[in-house]
Amino acid sequence: MAGRITPAAGWYGGRSAAERQAKRRRRFLEAGLDLFGAGPGYRATRITDVCRAAGLSSRQFYEEFHTLEDLLAELHLYVNDVAQRAVLDVLPQVRHLEPIDRCTRLFRAYAAGATADPRHTRIASVEIIGVSPRLDRQRLDRRARWIDFLCEQLDDAASRGEIPSRDFRVTAAAFIGAINGLMHDWAVGWVDATLDQIVDELLLMLLGRLQVTDEQGDGEAGPASHGSR
Structure with missing residues (x-):
């Protein structure tokens, strides 16, 4: 009418x-x-x-929504965006820091953003897994974005001569995979630890890798000039 x-x-x-x-x-x-x-x-x-x-x-x-899965898919993207914003908000404040301090601050920001609401942790680390091929692709896409982000940070540090230059993709993939696995086990109660213990353990993995140089010259690897913290 x-x-x-x-x-x-x-x-x-x-x-x-x-x-x-x-x-x-x-x-x-x-x-x-x-x-x-x-x-x-x-x-x-x-x-x-x-x-x-x-x-x-x-x-x-x-x-x-067409299905309940659509609702889960949107929530998964939302909780990832919350964690991503927590990291990007800190990034301008840490660009001037040396790699170990910069990675530490960025990862602690991620952990705070990803776990501030326990519901977010469960959706991102537990509920999304194995639901469907579509959501598996979405989960892996977000994982790939985090791998790319970490590679960018390490490549930037290498370009400034702060760490030896190399292909960081395996390191980044291993670290992001460790985060996903440990956060899942922690969220479902298989790992009895505080969040601080989880964060510290993961940081030891990443920072330990950054403090070891690639094999050069005499084929020996040793601690980088930046001491452990």
Whole structure:
């Protein structure tokens, strides 16, 4: 009918349709965060559970997501973005530091961002694993981004003569893989340790690698000039 204001374009209660939709989506995301990250977990949750927790209908759910997996996928990206922002916020403050101090600060920022909310840790390290080929690809894509980021930091340090120049991809992949594995085991209770102990152990792995030079000249490797801390 000409002149009719449809729900998608109109205003109600002082809020536009887009604002109301964004609010509904946030309610579904918060419900999913609670159920997947603190409640029964993704595999034990149904769409009706999410709707009940959000106080919304299944019709409204399907206006936002096709499947429950879509909700998990969006939450996985969200919790990774939170950790990424924590690192990028610190990056300008540590560019002038030597590699060991810079990597230490960056990794502690990552750990703080990734674990400040235990629900984030569980979704990123536990709930996302083995759900589907699609989510496996998404998880590995985010892992690849972290590997690339670490390589960039190490390549930058090498270009400034702070550490020997080499291909850092294996080191970066091994370190990111260790983070994923240890965080999973810690989140599910297989590793009895505090977060500080987890962070310190992972840093020992990375910093120990940075404090050893590549084989050069006489084929011997020794500690770098920057002493252990």
